[in-house]
């Protein structure tokens with residue numbers, strides 16, 4: 001780096017830091033920022049005489065935003081030195097151990113949120129101040145008061161600064177971004193920016209609506225006379241603050257590395273974002289002796305995790321056709337590595353989402369991939385646009401079968417039941433775990449069978465022969481035999497698996513189970529009433545089921561014939577006056593209607609939702625309305641709740 005390049009880099013960092021700290025709207029990912037930051041740092045180490053005193057390496061945070069009162073911290077707030085791998089971490093440890101060979105280290109996760117200092121006096125929250133430039137920050141006391149996990153009163157009566165991170169859960173972040181997209185507001189890049197932006201809303205009512213969390217990690221001024229930071233933190237957490245998922249005291253690099261691995265594994269399952277682990281010298285006396293640089297304590301280090309957010313470019317958009325015909329747009333990306341996995345695609349969900357987020361081909365975007373979750377685009381970095389980006393058009397023709405598409409707004413569908421993509425995907429679904437669970441019949445093999453013309457529809461699976469399979473590439477006798485056996489074994493499956501495997505819209509595993517528990521194998525000709533009498537069934541579900549059976553009745557009958565699913569064992573029926581009767585419940589009763597319904601069903605009654613000529617009895621509670629009247633009109637037997645209990649006795 002030349003001096004000129006150095007000065008340019010400093011300007012760039014300052015611009016990025018301003019967008020990040022003041023506007024909560026980063027222009028680049030942390031990874032990109034950190035890379036340049038470290039290049040600048042390296043240059044400054046070699047050329048101390050050139051250091052620009054406004055360089056981000058020389059100060060905490062950035063200048064302050066207008067709008068809030070400024071307020072001074074009682075003691076300074078700091079930034080942290082960071083390391084990115086075991087080697088860098090060991091070098092840091094070695095530097096400490098040179099003068100302090102036998103120290104203990106206190107470890108907590110590094111929470112990725114916005115720093116906040118809470119000042120308590122006489123047991124009351126007096127002031128809440130953002131980190132700002134470390135000396136003074138913004139007074140956000142009124143906002144902090146709306147955060148449930150910030151105590152307004154604590155047992156400790158002395159003066160104490162409790163410091164921590166304001167966090168937003170991953171779920172809340174998604175919710176707020178959805179909301180912002182609908183309103184056409186710019187999206188937050190990640191939960192950290194969302195938390196920081198929310199904490200600095202001028203209206204506390206808006207802050208209260210966003211579920212923020214306060215997670216302590218340290219103290220400033222305090223009057224506790226303890227020897228170790230870990231003891232002070234025990235004290236703080238016991239005042240009633242949220243505890244971190246892991247906190248440990250240990251002594252060796254090996255122990256610390258083990259905690260790092262443990263935290264990394266835990267990372268995805270937590271509801272808030274971690275971007276690393278923080279290692280601190282535990283003994284206060286040693287901390288003081290080690291001291292501070294212009295920007296950070298020498299006794300703390302942030303041992304960062306690999307980034308889960310990357311910036312990359314959208315090269316193209318391709319369309320996938322699912323088994324229900326729904327077209328899902330998928331972004332083809334310039335490949336990037338995230339935690340050891342090369343990511344080349346990200347889902348775009350649907351076309352409304354593309355429009356809401358104004359995603360274009362050629363755009364630079366931030367993507368996130370955490371755990372097994374499909375990579376997602378969280379934000380378009382619009383300032384990278386050159387004007388050559390292309391809008392993504394809503395398709396009107398199926399990319400696979402070319403038939404005309406049905407555009408329902410959020411969803412665009414291929415309606416052609418014979419569309420090969422739909423057929424292949426529905427067979428894959430049919431064989432999947434939550435359906436017929438046919439071992440060895442995965443995506444690739446279904447495609448292979450279909451492309452070779454061996455199967456055209458689900459039924460064809462059951463007439464596959466050894467000869468057929470042996471013709472296929474990659475099939476030897478054993479594999480073929482196993483597959484045929486697995487297909488054969490799928491005969492006689494539980495009834496609910498059979499229904500679930502049909503892939504009826506709105507009818508999933510739970511609904512399939514409900515249908516089979518109540519009606520066994522007699523599900524093909526169920527009426528709307530009968531379906532709506534099932535717990536959790538609404539009109540949409542009932543109609544979808546009936547429509548499916550109307551259109552595909554013959555096919556379902558053929559499959560039933562081949563597969564012969566098993567009905568669940570019926571519980572023994574308790575005979576009573578209600579056995580085999582069709583009953584409607586109305587009005588408010590002494591127990592919930594669900595409970596009474598379940599009780600009657602055990603006696604072999606059919607409990608439906610609306611009164612018709614087919615209804616045998618209407619049982620009414622208090623304030624019964626239109627159903628009571630209708631029963632009267634139709635001459636259906638009316639029975640009060642009390643009478644019902646009489647008869648059951």
Ligand SMILES: NC(=O)c1ccc[n+]([C@@H]2O[C@H](COP(=O)([O-])OP(=O)(O)OC[C@H]3O[C@@H](n4cnc5c(N)ncnc54)[C@H](O)[C@@H]3O)[C@@H](O)[C@H]2O)c1
Nearest residue numbers: 016020026028029030033079080108109110111115217278
């Ligand atoms: N994307 C961008 O444009 C951009 C711009 C500026 C900064 N950044 C990012 O910000 C970071 C550097 O900034 P920084 O100095 O504000 O913060 P930092 O990441 O260096 O960490 C210091 C902060 O970590 C927090 N923290 C979380 N858990 C903690 C714990 N257990 N103990 C102590 N502190 C804990 C505290 O709030 C503390 O102030 C980098 O990760 C950088 O990538 C990004």
Ligand SMILES: [Zn+2]
Nearest residue numbers: 398401414419
């Ligand atoms: Zn199609």
